[in-house]
Amino acid sequence: MVIMPDGSGSTQRIVVVEDTESAALLQRILAAAGYEDVRVPAVPMEAETLLETADPDLVVLDLQLPGVDGFAMLERVVSTGVPTLVLTADDTPTTRRRALGLGARDFVTKPLDRVEVLLRVGNLLQTRRLQRALEDRNQDLQRWVRARTADLEDARRETLERLAMAAEYRDDDTQQHTKRVGRTAALLAKQLGLSAETVDHLRYAAPLHDVGKIGIPDAVWLKPGALTDAERAMLEQHTEIGGRILAGSRSPILRLAEQIARTHHERFDGTGYPHQLEGDAIPLAGRITAVADVFDVLAHPRPHKKAWPLEQAIEEIVNQAGRQFDPEVVAAFRRLDGRSLLDPVEDPSALRRAA
Numbered sequence: 498m499v500i501m502p503d504g505s506g507s508t509q510r511i512v513v514v515e516d517t518e519s520a521a522l523l524q525r526i527l528a529a530a531g532y533e534d535v536r537v538p539a540v541p542m543e544a545e546t547l548l549e550t551a552d553p554d555l556v557v558l559d560l561q562l563p564g565v566d567g568f569a570m571l572e573r574v575v576s577t578g579v580p581t582l583v584l585t586a587d588d589t590p591t592t593r594r595r596a597l598g599l600g601a602r603d604f605v606t607k608p609l610d611r612v613e614v615l616l617r618v619g620n621l622l623q624t625r626r627l628q629r630a631l632e633d634r635n636q637d638l639q640r641w642v643r644a645r646t647a648d649l650e651d652a653r654r655e656t657l658e659r660l661a662m663a664a665e666y667r668d669d670d671t672q673q674h675t676k677r678v679g680r681t682a683a684l685l686a687k688q689l690g691l692s693a694e695t696v697d698h699l700r701y702a703a704p705l706h707d708v709g710k711i712g713i714p715d716a717v718w719l720k721p722g723a724l725t726d727a728e729r730a731m732l733e734q735h736t737e738i739g740g741r742i743l744a745g746s747r748s749p750i751l752r753l754a755e756q757i758a759r760t761h762h763e764r765f766d767g768t769g770y771p772h773q774l775e776g777d778a779i780p781l782a783g784r785i786t787a788v789a790d791v792f793d794v795l796a797h798p799r800p801h802k803k804a805w806p807l808e809q810a811i812e813e814i815v816n817q818a819g820r821q822f823d824p825e826v827v828a829a830f831r832r833l834d835g836r837s838l839l840d841p842v843e844d845p846s847a848l849r850r851a852a
């Protein structure tokens with residue numbers, strides 16, 4: 498075993514692609530110098546297989562082997578990132594330039610000089626060792642960055658959940674309404690064939706649809722009876738207030754949440770608020786959340802109303818296709834299992850903590 502300057506022994510693997518006689522000589526030279534793991538294909542034609550399975554640290558390759566295109570093999574070895582020491586009896590500049598151009602790291606001309614071979618092999622293996630150490634370090638760093646990024650993303654999502662929770666606290670201290678709206682919106686988005694990323698973003702953005710209600714006085718938001726015109730106008734402000742609370746973020750989830758807060762009370766027929774947008778002029782996220790929100794309100798009890806029976810709540814959504822709601826979103830809604838939409842939503846934060 499070769500003892501390296503850092504005190505470690507070399508277990509690095511060398512593959513020698515050479516004719517039988519020279520390979521035996523090289524093996525003896527390398528073994529005498531302490532390189533224990535030197536592999537030689539039985540015949541040069543089997544070199545490809547050996548190179549694939551051996552994971553070498555260095556390939557010593559003769560460019561002029563009978564029946565083997567040395568330059569083509571050099572190109573393949575170089576493409577794997579393994580340093581290659583080229584042996585050649587042809588010491589012309591043309592051959593050298595061609596081999597270097599293909600990525601050969603170094604040359605030894607034949608007949609072989611023992612000292613020269615060992616110096617060049619030692620240099621290349623040391624470089625290889627540093628290269629491997631750098632790759633390992635990079636992989637560690639990448640793992641670390643991935644883990645920290647996941648933590649950060651987790652914290653951001655949890656903050657969004659807690660913002661929705663804060664907004665909802667006055668009239669639903671279980672926050673199940675907002676969570677169910679998030680889940681139903683995500684299911685609708687999936688039914689509509691939207692990307693997995695959009696589905697995921699909607700799951701976290703839709704629960705913030707009513708965040709603007711923290712700017713509406715209780716006397717209006719929680720008023721049991723009919724609202725005056727002035728009170729209704731004030732209540733409708735929750736869309737714009739929510740939009741302002743969420744505006745200007747770089748986060749795609751928050752940007753989506755802003756869009757939803759501003760448009761979830763628009764109606765497909767153009768008679769909603771605050772801007773009487775019509776049809777496709779209403780962002781799809783707003784059209785989706787409108788269905789998820791209204792269905793959930795209908796199907797659950799509120800302080801001043803009973804829950805509608807499931808079938809009746811579904812029927813109301815269907816009846817509003819083309820009026821309050823986008824018919825395509827309603828069609829997607831009909832494909833969902835209505836009963837499962839009533840199930841409580843597990844706390845995603847608790848799930849994350851348990852994970």
Ligand SMILES: [Fe+2]
Pocket residue numbers: 706707735761762
């Ligand atoms: Fe709302």
